[in-house]
Amino acid sequence: MTAALEQVPAHQTPQARDRWLARRRWARAGWLYAFMLVMSFFFLGPFVTGLLSSLKDNPNEYPPTLNIPQLTPQFIGRAWSLGVQGSGDGWQGGLTPGRQVSFEVSVKSPPGAPQTPPTVALFPYQPVSLVAIARQAQARDYAALKTEEVARSGDTRTYRVTVQSPVLTRQSGQTVRAVLSAPDANLRAQLPGGEVVPVTLDTPEAQAKQYELNEGQAVELVRGAAGYTLRGPLFERTPLQVDVQRGQSIVGSTLPPSDRQNFGRSFAYRNVTPGVLGYSFNNYRRAFNETRDSKSGRSLFFSWVMNSFLYAFLRVAAAVVFCSLAGYALARMTFPGKNLIFLGAVLFVQMVPSQVNLVSNYVLLKDLNLLNIWGLWLSGLVAAGGVFLMKQFFEGMPRELEESAAIDGASTLTTFFRVMLPQAGPALIALAITQFQGAWNDFFWPLVILRENSSFTLTVGLSNFRELYGGQGDYGLILAGAVLSAIPVIILFVVFQRYFVDTGADSAVKG
């Protein structure tokens, strides 16, 4: 606004004029920052709310609040100590045989209301998994509950609920963790080392449970004189429900409830032995643990992550080698058909939508038996965009380099690998990260080509999540999956920001 300078009336002193202009500059900067902050909320808001809500027990809570117990140090501390009580592991939590957990609930009973203690019960929790998996043992069928009053102030009484997990064996000795293997006449378990051992049920309590235990159940065994005896199953969660009478109300508990029902008289705690991971990152743990392949029992989500990494790695490796070769040839060599190749194979290819080739490539890869990651990789082996990028880069490099190499008697191949390629570091990094990002975020071709749910990449798997859980509104799982899948590219972006910003051309064309 230097224009204002000329218009300032002559009777103003220079100092006053400077003050006027300075004031205006400051105000302009202030407005600019305000605008930038608003836009930051706009661009980052969806990610931040999604991230915060993915930690909540119920991301659909209405009205939404930013008061998230999962992020409160006090409750994280209690989750840790409950996890330690339940299993000795403050991170993973869970309930293991022989352990005892105390959980406190405060109930307000005004004079006119019933003065009875609350009703407490464990309830079953079965994961809604991608494929039905065998029923896991539930804490409800094993653990014993005890309620006692521990404090009273005014008309509020505090009760201590004790959850006691039983030991099913009388043997003593070293305890080992194992997983039950496929059922036959005898109960068998696979030790962490891979060894399969027979399991003895030496007490009536243990024998009573033998038909309820399924393959894949995590258990604790005692290695004693009589071989391996069953100490009891391991529970990942201990869901607890507390109900009070009409007129009473629950005013506090060790952890805040996951659900309130029945006008605040019925509280459900999804897990009273969460540990930090089971409390703050419950949805993230579920994404890995509750999506198991029915055949192999492996975590599907984990497979998807691995597939995405493999695909991205393959794409990057191929692009770095082949795109730079092709780019260099197009930039620096003279040969017949050069323009035709550039126009036809680089520019035209980028303009034609990939849907045109869908049927043909699908049929071709199916005939070659390549409807998997390798087929996906092969069909996008050399990205036209990458060739374009490398061509632009090599065109900008000084010719003297090649000329001096030629004078020294180097062949074209030597010149390329010894002289030009080492100089291309920045362009190769840019190429590698755009290819990684492109492969990681790729959706259309993986959706077309990958047909087995264990061979999906993360994007296809996530859209599958939507189909399966979106209807049930289980957005905790969906958001957790979305956040997890965004993390690698965000890390890449934070580290290599400069290169992203330089080569945004690729992602502009994304749908």
Added chain:
Amino acid sequence: MSQQRSQTSTAYLFLAPFLITTAVFFFYAFGRALYYSFTDFNLFNTPQLIGVKPYADVLNDPSFRRALGNSLVFALVTTTLQTIGALLMAVALNNKIRGMGFFRSAWYMPSITSSVVITLIFLWLFQRRGIANYLITQWQIYQPLVLTFLGVLLALQLGQVLWERARRLPAGWLDPALAAVSALGALAVTALLAWTGVVGAREVPPFDYQYFADKWIEVGGVRVLSVPLLVIIIQNTFTTIPTLMLFFLAGLQNIPGALYEAADIDGATPWQKLTRVTVPMLRPVTFFVVTVGLIGTMQMFDQVAVIGSAAPPDTLVTLAYYVYSNTFKAGAAPVNMASAAAIILALIILAMVFVQRRFFPSEAT
């Protein structure tokens, strides 16, 4: 001469992987798609040539017409919105102030994350009882306070500018310093009025709008734009603005400062500088951005596939999705129609690019 020949063979050696995969997975595929589009292929039979019947079938398919309409509306609206939005943001970002690097990278976030992730987050935001509806409810609740604030702001600004002008100072209507004072004043007045109870928050029922349903914006009885598609337009604009903004920023940095100095000397207002200097100088970049935008938006697929059954099919089907769903239809899939639709999509995109280059030539593309 022999050196020339050896260079030719080396060049083709270097290009071989690229040329072979392009030939197999692009040109061969393209030719075969063209061939399928004239046959009765359904993935399981041996293709027989049947002439242009697939094209006629496709053009007669109401679902295809809907897809075509949706794609064109989506492409035009989104390209317009994202180009204008990116331009304005680039102009704002082109100021040299501290912390600009931080803002640039923060805003770039939507561009690097996958469209699947962003679509899932938007599906969650736009639920019936989601954050979007919650924010609209909040707006309705606090509307009296906001409107009071804006009204007082306007009045104060008007008063101040007139006062300064009476003192023969050259104050513009949007003078930032005066506006800051006005904003503080308006805040104080609104707080006072709220405290005394003259204006306050209203009681409103929660805004309960279902976005992913069979709802349409109609013009003269013709269904133009569906509400689910509108949500995708918002999402897509959100995703692409940061990338396009970078192109504009690069373009802005190439505009010689002398032009603005000359405009200043002529006494141009900021608006005049934007429309008379910035926009014309950015024309090449703008055409590039529009071309890229049209190519990208015409191929929009990810969002539709992720939302899938959550919205009625007609509201979201696009050409790309039509091709996909016809190829993988249960039973005998009309692959010939899918191929024909894909060829039509390719022709539309090529025509758009051609028109762009023919009538708006620029050095940037």
